[in-house]
Amino acid sequence: MGPEEFDRNVELALADAQLRRNFAFAMGSFIARRQAVFSDAAQTERLRGQGQALKRRVLSRLPELLEELEANCTRNGIQVHWAETPAVANRLVLDIIERHAATRVVKGKSMVSEEMHLNAFLEKHGVEVVETDLGEFIIQLNGETPSHIIVPAIHKNKQQIARIFHEKVPGAPYTEEVEELNAIARATLRRKFAEAGVGISGVNFAVAETGTLCLVENEGNGRMCTTLPPVHIAVMGLEKVVEKLADLPPLLRLLTGSATGQFITTYVNLISSPRRAGEKDGPTEVHLVILDNGRSRIYADPELRQTLQCVRCGTCLNHCPVYTRIGGHAYGFVPGADRQDPQPPGFRTGPGRRPHHGLEPLRRLRGGLPRQDPHHRAAAAPAQRGGVTGGRERRARPRQPPQPNGAAGLGRVAVSQHPPAGQPPAELAAGPHRQRAAPGGAPGALDPLPKGAPFRPHPAAPPGEGDRNQR
Amino acid sequence: MTETARDRILARLRSAPREEAPRPPEPAIGTAPELSGRIDQLTTRLEAMRAVVRRTTAALWLEALIALLRERGWSTLLYAPETPLGAAIENAWAQDGDGLPALVAYAEPIESFKERLFTVEAAITSTAGAVADTGALILRPDGREPRLMSLVPPVHVAVLQAQSIFATLEDAMRAGGWAADMPTNMVLVSGPSKTADIELTLAFGVHGPKELIVLIVE
Amino acid sequence: MRRPRGRQRTAFPRKDQNPLKPNPVYFFGTCLIESFFPRAGEAAIRLIEREGVPVRFPAGQSCCGQPAYNSGYPDDARAVARQQLRAFPDDEAPIVVPSGSCAGMMKHHYPGLFAGEPDQALAERFAGRVVEWSEFMAARLGVELEDRGAPLKVTWHSSCHAMREMNVIAHSKGLIRQLSRVELVELARERECCGFGGTFAVKHPAISGALVTDKVDDIRATGAERVIAGDCGCLLNITGAIAHRGLPIRGQHLAEFIWERTHGS
Ligand code: SF4
Secondary structure, three states, X not given: OOHHHHHHHHHHHHHOHXXXXXXXXXXXXXXXXXXXXXXXXXXXXXXXHHXXXXXXXXXXXXXXXXXXXXXXXXXXXXXXXXXXXHHHHHHHHHHHHHHOOOOEEEEOOOHHHHHXXXXXXXXXXXXXXXXXXXXXXXXXXXXXXXXXXXXOOOOOOHHHHHHHHHHHOOOOOOOOOHHHHHHHHHHHHHHHHHHOOEEEEOOOEEEOOOOEEEEEEOOOHHHHHHHOOOEEEXXXXXXXXXXOHHHHHHHHHHXXXXXXXXXXXXXXXXXXXXXXXXOOOOOOEEXXXXXXXXXXXXXXXXXXXXXXXXXOOOHHHHHOOOHHHHOOHHHOOOOOOOOOOOOOHHHHOOHHHOOOHXXXXXXXXXXXXXXXXXXXXXXXXXXXOOOOXXXXXXXXXXXXXXXXXXXXXXXXXXXXXOOXXXXXXXXXXXXXXXXXXXXXXXXXXXXXXXXXXXXXXXXXXXXXXXXXXXX | XXXXXHHHHHHHHHHOOOOOOOOOOOOOOOOOOOHHHHHHHXXXXXXXXXXXXXXXXXXXXXXXXHHHHHXXXXXXXXXXXXXXXXXXXXXXXXXXXXXXXXXXXXXXXXHHHHHHHOOOOEEEEEOOOEEOOOOEEEEOOOOXXXXXXXXXXXXXXXXXXXXXXXXXXXXXXXXXXXXXXXXXXXXXXXOOOEEOXXXXXXXXXXXXXXXXXXXXXX | OOOOOOOXXXXXXXXXXXXXXXXXXXEOOOHHHHHOOHHHHHHHHHHHHHOOOOEEOOOOOOOOOHHHHHOOOHHHHHHHHHHHHHHOOOOOOOEEEOOHHHHXXXXXXXXXXXXXXXXXXXXXXXXXXXXEHHHHHHHHOOOOOOOOOOOEEEEEEOOHXXXXXXXXXXXXXXXXXXXXXXXXXXXXXXXXXXXXXXXXXXXXXXXXXXXXXXXXXXXXXHOOOXXXXXOHHHHHHHHHHHHHOOOOOEEEEHXXXXXXXXXXX
């Protein structure tokens, strides 16, 4: 999406008072809830430290842990597949579905499947895909993408949802009662669960030690998708692996506490194998698709690597002042599930589509967001665009003026002022500071502030008159 | 052998610069509250998540269950006949099933049981313990007590032995030796199914049970 | 050629001075104070001097380099930053900065910006000396303020960098709270950005405008007559929006506010 399109989207989003109210309310609630569960600052710091250490340990042994995960899943009877790209991952999923001659698939919320554009792909191949998370179900009915990774339909209010249900669900009456809307979804989706040939889910943590897939959810649709259909396909980004089962408790607390302000979600699923002999339910086949899609490239970059610690809790979205004004759709990709660059949700939602500096403390939450260093900025600046590693190379200074979306305005001032090494920038050298340099003093000589020289005193200024207001 | 996606991905990861692993964090060692404290904490947390908790004793739990069933008047109750819990229920119903829901046994594979499963009104299961600090039941379904029992019917009654309430999930994992013996599926359940996907308004039973009733047997 | 090595370091600490107080300190003026709020800079310096600490203002200083840095031009930012490394004598005296944003850039980003560069060690020493003005006043000098103004209700805006990067808000508010006749009413959404964001305000004026509108609403809801801040970027943005709406609320840099309240003491 070009900058003009983004600006247009922004304009539309800002003009949509309903949308702005929906987001402001929802994000405010999330922030408050999260604060409520993490009220003990010392304990929270400890937990964050713990979570970060665990995730960093994972990254320090990522290839080995993935192999261990594969070995233990395989031993448990889970079939493991690897995909370098979304196209390959989609193909793998379709092959499994076709092998079982299934035509209907039920899906739990999975951001990696959003990243893959899996639904569109399967539908193109004649497979009916039913999103079963209530929020996902709503936006699927309306042909939209999620606007938030935790609450995908948060941009809609109940009147809008009432209309969607009434128009798109056969036989659904128009109702604005949330209870009744839920009942409509329950009735519709129960039938789909019972009839589906394949269930697809994401993975929150995959435990290498035991070959266990951990999924958190509140609705029970995840349990349905992973228990009722005869085949379960789980898709995950390769960063989801964790070392040990014992790592789960702190990570779960961080994830659910941050994502929804809960001590624990209603359900925490631990899936370690397909149905075993003598068991009466559960899928007879479980598949795990491990997707790379640029993650190994991110991993290879020491500056960006920490973004693979992200657990997709969505907190950075809730705190991002830009996101909370314009919502998730204006960006043209799903923040946190971007096919082009699978980065944390808040990674490109801020000013200039970088993490907003307000998110610095969240970095320490689990280190999902990188420091704001020149590296990432350089990667984002069009005149120096060189991929994620571009910023590390010593590149020629941009000669042409920066493009409008990258480094206009104040940024350009500094760029155009760039002097030959060792010399002050021309404009700055002629700026007010220089005029005030001590007589004969080379720049850098001490100027022990003669009273009244560098800053004009205003002894008679009326009290409380800010400089700006005088203008 | 041709190079696979797996090999290429792993090769890329292996060729990336290595970082030293930070030490694993110290496991949290808090002093676990006494049993009564754990029961209280669990009760508070579960109730906060709109579960119904009833405390009873080994001698009285069946009476408590029967009282609950009479009170609520469900017409059918799904149970697992091969478990001790199931045996006790069968026994009690044989003595006096008057005014009690008809028992439905989950005794065959889902493939032939699906239709029936979706029509029962309530189900009763045992539990493998609970976690007090976050407030969650530990379910460990198996061949005798299948997974869908606690998921499909609109009401889930769970019977929990008080001694199996652990202070934390860490404790439960350690004491139960989970890492060495993971079953097909385990699930932590902290309340009835819920969603807040419409205007963040909490609503219950969107997919799983609308009600979770926990009988704590002391 | 121009490599001020700053070897004319004064005895530090001087014996006739309170050994806890540095002598001298250097002052980094910042572009925005220079261009829009000169009296804030002047007040900041006078308040330090009032505590018996000589202030030196190296003439070669200009901009901390943040605009280029934030726009993704590290090479250009480094060149501007290098000017600052050269402008300040390489001694141990604190470099006091009346802005959380510029201080954050110099303290937290210079070391990374010069990593692997010939000036790395110099940048690290420099960064270690940078201190935000309110922190310097409250924590290093332990100033005690005597309020001479009339009763006044104010609110405080925390800039993102002062709050998150420099972590100095407690010091800034602490100074205000020392003023006995000033009532400080906090913002409901104090932790939220005002929408300035440096180049962001220029690149995305619509979003920036939405943010500052909300910020002004929040300020207005406190009933304060004045909004005080420690960063002139925010102040410029906020007071602009206030003026645009014709509201009777004044914006002021913390240093200027304190000078005004305690003048002559
Ligand atoms: S970057 Fe951090 S805050 Fe954002 S989703 Fe990831 S873990 Fe959560």
